[in-house]
Amino acid sequence: MTKKILKVNALESEAIYIFREVIAQFERPVLLFSGGKDSITLVRLAQKAFYPAKIPFPLLHIDTGHNFPETIAFRDKLVQELGLELIIRNVQDNIDNGKVKEEQGRYSSRNMLQTETLLDAIEEFDFDACIGGARRDEEKARAKERIFSVRDDFGQWDEKNQRPELFDMLNGRIELGQNVRVFPISNWTELDVWSYIEKEQIKIPSIYFAHKRKTFIRDGFIWSANDDVVYRDEYEEVIERTVRFRTVGDMSCTAAVISDAATIDKVVEEIRDASISERGARIDDSRSEAAMEKRKQQGYF
């Protein structure tokens, strides 16, 4: 009989190791779940880390109210299938009670408003570790992010005073009021995530695959035409196009790409040949070069 030898997958093992460190070092961890492919990949990795036990922490979704309906439907199905606990907190609540003010006009998005709702949820549930799907290859400011990233009461990231991370050792010691953002797939690239989704046959929301959608074009980006949540001037003409999304944020700040890739292997192929980086399809980062870093200092994950 031939021996069954487990091949090493360094990135996958690293992520599993990080998940297990979270459970060992923190009392009230939570997984920040957006319904996007990165957070769905995190759920699969968490499953692997603790199998056959259930994932030992809840998911937290900060719902902007601008999500794609497909994402929400997918989220609810996933949670039900895996028997997970899902906590939802709505940005709309903070708008209604006047705690935050909604942006108006042409480039308005609720992306910035998520931060406040997230910080409220962290305080409400006393979470000490928030696991997120950010990757270092996404954006320059994220390239400097630690795997265990300490935040203060205000969720602020002090990029000049980060703890050194050596070898595999993760220091999760914090003071009361502090919490740690944890990034298990820090070292994955966009292609790594897509290849993993393909290999593992992980289900993802349908908007990642080519579909027909009513869209309009502004500044070279393809926007979803949904007049309830996406601001559109009358002269901006709505045309049905075959598109897919490379990243899934809010409808109001996520651009589509023209694509025929209707299956995962076609998507992976397309990513390999792609010439625009993933966050380039997120309109809010293009606002200013330092956009991401500034949002991070304010507590955006």
Place this chain on the structure above:
Amino acid sequence: MSYTKTQTNPTPFPLVKVGMGHLKIATAGSVDDGKSTLIGRLLYDTKSLTTDKLKAIEEKSKQRGFDYLDFSLATDGLIAEREQGITIDVAHIYFSTPAKSFIIADSPGHVEYTRNMVTGASNAQASIILVDARNGVIEQTYRHFFINNLLRIKEVIVAVNKMDLVNFSEEKFQTIKNEINYLATKSDFEAQKITFIPISALNGDNVVEKSTKMSWYQGETLLDYLENIDTTLTNDSANARFPIQTVIRPKTAEYHDFRAYAGKIYGGDFSVGDPVLVLPSLTKSTIKNIYFFDQEFDTALSGSSVSITLTNDVNVSRGDMIVKIDEIPTIAKELEATICWMDKEPLQNAQKYYLKHGVNDVQAKITHLSTILKTDFSGVEENTTALTLNQIGDIQIKVSKPLFFDTYKKHKYNGAFILINPKTNNTVGVGFIKSPL
């Protein structure tokens, strides 16, 4: 396999499977020796810069009035850095060629940032040291070389940059080579391999494409060399260690008595049926199952995160370690180590810290600090009372519970630890174990 601009199918991403064929590289250099430019050049010539990133670089370069593309803009991430035009923290950069995926830990070259260099190098399999051909070997170069030796990085590439500014002089290159080779004779790390490559990061000579201006150089380009490094050989094989991170107990009807030990394997491999010893209880047992997710395996190799069950009921908890019965590590409460200090508040005799050795946390007290190592290879400084930020020294330390360790020379992961300040919770130092006391 090499990758050049003239290749007919310039696929920006390779056909590398997730997690396979990664090479982790640390880069070190002094201010202005062109490290960020080199990385930018590697990204540009391997077509790893996407259209939008390239556009941002072009616009910025023009805005600043440069007559060339400032590739350093591709890596200098933080606002403060861009304002000062220097890199101040470890940044991670990813790029791929058809042959391999690369992760670069870009660490700054300032005197005051030794801690970042050590951090960046701690996970590296190879290291690139940049030397400005005009200035030759300077104090910084000694320091980079010293740190590479301390961390025992096997593959060291000395990239002699700005060759265009010394008329591509072979003599200049040779002088630098001789000086560093002389340094290497002072090192006790015989397995280290040092390779010298003359380059111009700004113009791209010998980075990805072979230079037409240095016919005297017969060696490979930097990228060719990096692609040909065998990632399986860059880590020393060592004894298998399985430190327990957590115990998996599903507590469901289906898995009522299930109890598996979760962790990552370091050094060697483990197989079902291996007679093992559980530390610190010294209980003998045998490996019953090796699980990865919903699959069972006969053997798992170094680097895999798995869960393991044992044949008999053993009391195992986080921080314990499973080893093979004939490969027992040193078990001791007092040890000697080289420390790199990373905090503004100096290390002093008799001070107490938390010590994290892998996933094992203990309390520690510095019992003796005597020597500061000079990173320029000029020897040691005796009779010191404090180790300040970015200094490297030898200490003796006593811990509250026995550690199960190897020397760093024998086992990278089981021979290193970090110190944490109990007042601030910050990671303040990293230790490389030399011996038990």
